[in-house]
Amino acid sequence: MKTRVHIIDNATGQPVEAEIFDEITVEHFIETQQNWRPVVLKAARQLASRSSHQLIPQHFHWDWTTKAPELKVLANVFYGISYDNQLQGLMKLETVGQFCTCRLPEQAGKALVYVDYVEVAPWNLKPLASALGEKPRYNAIGTRLIEAAVLKSKEEDCKGRVGLHSLPMTELFYTRACRMTPVGRDPAKQNLLWLEYTAEQAENFLTGAR
């Protein structure tokens, strides 16, 4: 699958045509490691300005040599967004697995699609770009990836139901921008907040209805 979608170019405030695709390869993983990681590290050092070199985590990124086989697992679905010849966002969905079940009481037990990994390139995130004295380049990439997750959920006959575990610093995106329902902290996943879409909420997100 390869489709044109609009994202926002922050320099002009105008939409530009990016590409969203599902044929992800190991090269894309490596691109995030080579192009994204150094920028995140640099911004992280600025943000935590009292840190020293020893404090930079050495193991926070995926070991891509072990993740490559995940590309062949049918339960996994990957999406990338590309613009200006660069990867601007990457996402991994799981369509079956231990987290692919709804927890909201009104839909408990029903199947959902789980967002296992999503990331927007660091130069597009205002908090990181600002730490480096720059303006974020493109916007609405996270929105497009979550939109893809909902559309995939519908394709899988899960009616748009999507679930994920959010880090504390990303909760605002999922509650405010995506309007997902926070369900509760999950002790099985470092007490991260579990959020979920009902079919109706997913549809509202897709259409912009409140």
Place this chain on the structure above:
Amino acid sequence: MKFNSDLGWLKKQAALEDNCFVSVGGLVSAVEDLEQKSQQATASRTAFVNLLNLARREHKLTWEQFSQKLDVDLAELIEIENDESYKPTPRTVSKIANFLRVPAEKLFVLSGLARAHDKQFQEAALRFAARSQPVKALSSEEHEALKEYVKFLCER
């Protein structure tokens, strides 16, 4: 897959997404991890500097006399006290540990030369840093704080 082509919707979403971190299980988790570690490092560092200062004053020594007693470079002691980003040498930290009669490995953690894994240790450092303030003469409270903290370092 049919994505939303309404540009009004897109701009509204972009406004909501602006200023947000967007990540699940990705590199951005490192930023939060780093901020937490930085706060712990600051508290440890303050505890180390205050420990040094109180110990010097407890013995009624000037910095010059203290450096001679410890057999360390005076310039380095001044760097330790004034520059929070300065990392003392392991030799200096060992000498300080000997003088204070506390385990060297504990001071390596406090000074930032080694990583702390013990939450109780970090909390004690934070409490000590908060209780000990550098003034001319040791108050009885500072004296007490110093005594208790040295006891804690020796006992664990």
Place this chain on the structure above:
Amino acid sequence: MADKRTMTLNLTDQEMSLLEDLSARKDVSKTALLRQALRLYQVVEARLSRGEKLFFEDDEKKKAELMVV
């Protein structure tokens, strides 16, 4: 979407009943459920072949190993 191929599947009454029950519980079509089951089988097989073990854990944190054929 990838090209699809069609197959006919004969199920016993019990199997069909189970399929209907599970698809209702999961709120997905029977076809979607069978696809999910196939993918889940692949996930389990891949991990077992790497030497990992599959366990279920009850409330008292007692683990019981799942036998997979």
